[in-house]
Amino acid sequence: MEADVDVVVAPPFVYIDQVKKTLTDRVEISSQNSWVGKGGAFTGEISVEQLKDVGCTWVILGHSERRHVIGEDDQFIGKKAAYALTENLKVIACIGERLEEREAGKTFDVCFQQLKAYADNVPSWDNIVVAYEPVWAIGTGKVATPEQAQEVHVAVRDWLKKNVSVEVASKTRIIYGGSVNGSNCAELAKQEDIDGFLVGGASLKGPEFATIVNSVTLKKVAA
Ligand SMILES: O=C(CO)COP(=O)(O)O
Numbered sequence: 001m002e003a004d005v006d007v008v009v010a011p012p013f014v015y016i017d018q019v020k021k022t023l024t025d026r027v028e029i030s031s032q033n034s035w036v037g038k039g040g041a042f043t044g045e046i047s048v049e050q051l052k053d054v055g056c057t058w059v060i061l062g063h064s065e066r067r068h069v070i071g072e073d074d075q076f077i078g079k080k081a082a083y084a085l086t087e088n089l090k091v092i093a094c095i096g097e098r099l100e101e102r103e104a105g106k107t108f109d110v111c112f113q114q115l116k117a118y119a120d121n122v123p124s125w126d127n128i129v130v131a132y133e134p135v136w137a138i139g140t141g142k143v144a145t146p147e148q149a150q151e152v153h154v155a156v157r158d159w160l161k162k163n164v165s166v167e168v169a170s171k172t173r174i175i176y177g178g179s180v181n182g183s184n185c186a187e188l189a190k191q192e193d194i195d196g197f198l199v200g201g202a203s204l205k206g207p208e209f210a211t212i213v214n215s216v217t218l219k220k221v222a223a
Pocket of ligand 1: 063133137138139140141177178179180198199200201202
């Protein structure tokens with residue numbers, strides 16, 4: 001494993017402690033969600049403070065299931081990102097369009113609107129990784145082609161350049177998620193603006209996950 005590739009695992013809340021105990025510090029821990037503000041009496045929610053307490057250094061926010069199953073909106077997600085970053089938790093900020101939005105030619109509009117909500121709220125982009133996850137590719141076995149993914153990644157970078165700064169655009173890692181596996185990761189990783197992956201199903205199989213990590217490592221070595 002190359003030292004300049006971050007490897008992060010995001011177990012469900014209740015297994016975070018158990019998973020952390022099995023890993024070396026080389027692998028960081030993320031949660032899959034966090035509460036929007038300071039911890040308090042919000043029964044059933046998990047605060048950023050609690051997550052740090054159990055050793056999380058990252059949080060995934062804006063995952064499509066949080067948006068479309070639970071009903072979180074862009075502003076709420078933006079506020080969550082702001083609070084997590086203020087408390088020094090790094091953020092994997094998800095964006096992505098649904099199938100009907102892609103078919104209606106709205107992919108960029110949707111992704112840019114989701115990005116804007118992060119940009120309007122966050123204090124800095126230093127500790128944000130953007131994860132582009134087309135909803136139609138998550139858990140479906142239907143991966144975006146390398147060209148489809150690259151097209152959105154470069155558009156995201158361009159949006160950051162125009163709306164945040166040239167520096168943030170060049171420094172921010174943009175990772176792809178949605179049916180990534182050991183067989184398709186290499187071609188995806190070759191794309192110029194794909195800086196890594198957010199992996200669901202294939203992360204549960206150790207050797208396959210290692211192949212995916214190595215595909216990013218090889219890209220860095222080749223770069
Ligand atoms: O949503 C995902 C990860 O959060 C992607 O899941 P799959 O890799 O199983 O499609």
